[in-house]
Amino acid sequence: MSATATRLLHNYVGGAWAPASAGDALDVTNPATGEVLARVPLSNAADLDAAVRAARAALPVWRDVSVIERARTLFGLRAGLERRKEDLARSVTTEMGKTIVDARAEVARTIEMVEAACAIPTTMQGRILEDVSRNVDCETVRQPVGVCAAIVPFNFPAMVPFWFLPFAIACGNTFILKPSEQVPLTQQIAFEIIEELGLPAGVVNLVNGGREIVEGMLDHEGIDAISFVGSAPVARLVYERAAKTGKRVQALGGAKNHMVIMPDAVMDKTVSGIIASAFGAAGQRCMAGSVVITVGKAHDRLLPDLVEATRALALGDGTEDGVDVGPVVSCEARDRIRDWIDRGVAAGATPAVDGREAGDGLAPGGAFVGPTILDGVTPDMDIAQEEVFGPVLAIVRAGSLDEAVEIINASRFGNGTSIFTENGAAVRRFRHDVQAGMIGVNIGVAAPVAFFPFTGWKDSFLGDLHAHGTDAVEFFTRKKTVTSRWFSDGQGHGSYFVES
Structure with a gap:
């Protein structure tokens, strides 16, 4: 897809591009020239509902895909991002303004996030301890949280969405992204790449919009976890409002x-x-x-x-x-x-x-x-x-x-x-x-690489588990602990063996 002055962007829901049902839209402009690049729709509650329904329907299908196959899908995503890295970088520069050198570095970090998530067969492993009592074993396994959503800012149109997306789906969750309405074009390219992966319909969804979609995500009963990056006041609002509806939340706020x-x-x-x-x-x-x-x-x-x-x-x-x-x-x-x-x-x-x-x-x-x-x-x-x-x-x-x-x-x-x-x-x-x-x-920008968490404190972060790195696997999984004892000798008989 090529951006034109008259192009109206679509959402990506249930494995297909779809126009938003709302009629309102905003101009997406090049901050260096003032040129209108496209129009972004202000989707409404019906559009969000459609994405949530698609994500919920896909959840049992996707979580049953083996962790190895999920990792291989991410290898495919990495290859697609690598193939179109210059398109992504030029989109970042055109809609957000940073220099092309800086944008290329951002896209490289985007790809790094996917590479980290490709390790999921190792990082999602649980723990087991034999003989916690006589003939009793205990093990902890990790399972997906459910439908996860991310609300992301304008300053890193490529990278910040990928602080969440690859880790969420690697862990077996389904995912809904709301990009910043100021810079929605880069994720249009990213989702073109995602579309080529052949994921089950609804595993990954994109809903463009503004405040109505943000508030809808915080309140929606069909969303289980929210990731947010933005200003400190909005981060606090997101954290408190989403937590009231029982969601798992990570809210990254401002900084000085x-x-x-x-x-x-x-x-x-x-x-x-x-x-x-x-x-x-x-x-x-x-x-x-x-x-x-x-x-x-x-x-x-x-x-x-x-x-x-x-x-x-x-x-x-x-x-x-x-x-x-x-x-x-x-x-x-x-x-x-x-x-x-x-x-x-x-x-x-x-x-x-x-x-x-x-x-x-x-x-x-x-x-x-x-x-x-x-x-x-x-x-x-x-x-x-x-x-x-x-x-x-x-x-x-x-x-x-x-x-x-x-x-x-x-x-x-x-x-x-x-x-x-x-x-x-x-x-x-x-x-x-x-x-x-x-x-x-002796380093000016102490931002961690993808394999380590992004660990802000105080008003810069609200939540318990941070973005990417090992914290991402913790955030996007729930632990289930199983304590087991077997009375049969394994031969199909015994004083405690019951055959149904």
Whole structure:
């Protein structure tokens, strides 16, 4: 399928593409140009019901497929994604805005998720213990949860849906995906690949839409588990509302990630790490480093090189060669981010690099905000506490590592943090004391690979089991424990043998 200005996207339900029953639709636009790429339908409760019915009907069929065959299906999915990886990457860039280099890296991580899920014959294994009492054995097996659904954000149109989809179906569940209505095109390609796998109808479903579909998923009695990625306030709403209906829930919320720079940091490598973390994907990552805390003399060692490197970044259409920072996702996001910079300056911060007007000479309909560094930020400022979700980096000074850790731990978020130093003792203390789920050492974006869980803390995550890695298998399965004793000697007779 090729995107055109007049194309109205379809849902994928019960193994077939189907138009939404609702008539309302939204424009899907290219944030670099303002061009309308397609129209996404705002599906309604009837569309969601159809997907749930299809998923429930497919569940007994799919869970009875052997775990080896399910794994082989995922090998086929991996091959299909690999075959169309450039199509997927260009779709990500066109509808979301990140550079093509960044988009290709995202698609590579998407494929990595499927590769991790292919290990399901090993990772889904249970446990057994012989002779827990005389002639009594006990074993735990894992079985599917049921119909699982995911509500995903705009910033990773390819990867984040695959934090959930391959693991869910590998474990024998059926699945319903609601992509972000801002970036639905990439999953249209992914589902074209899924359609080629020959899955039983209803195993994997896609329902486009907005708030009505989200709320319907949270309340629907036919959905057993919900995975969500988005802002912290919505994550809390999802967690509380879905839990009230008895669903298993994992809700990944917002972040305010800090990077601590010690005086002994290797500054050229540190600058590169900060630049990639703060300004990659125009800062629209839940793992973006948005606050740098310089300890002691590190500030004066760091800032000149960091400012120079930031000013050298090229802003533009992410599909073009040589562009380092693409647009943000929409003009509304652009205006919101510019307002955050205004507020930071009004609070007393100094713009060491000011990107508010950096995109004014680019495409008239483009949603551009240039990389921005605000120096002289204090921990109590809103710009240091709230998630901006744009290419804005706040610089905060601290007198010691202990003070830096106190600043981090005072945040209500606890997604990720990094430290840049060559001091092993400082790293040991930092990783032990800091209240965040993912920690980088001389690494700006401490996002785990697919085989490890994505372990946010505090307001950055609500639930017990995290996305991907070993936690994914835990989340998408229920444990059943069987305690057994056999009285017969196996010859068909005996004082306790009963023949029916």
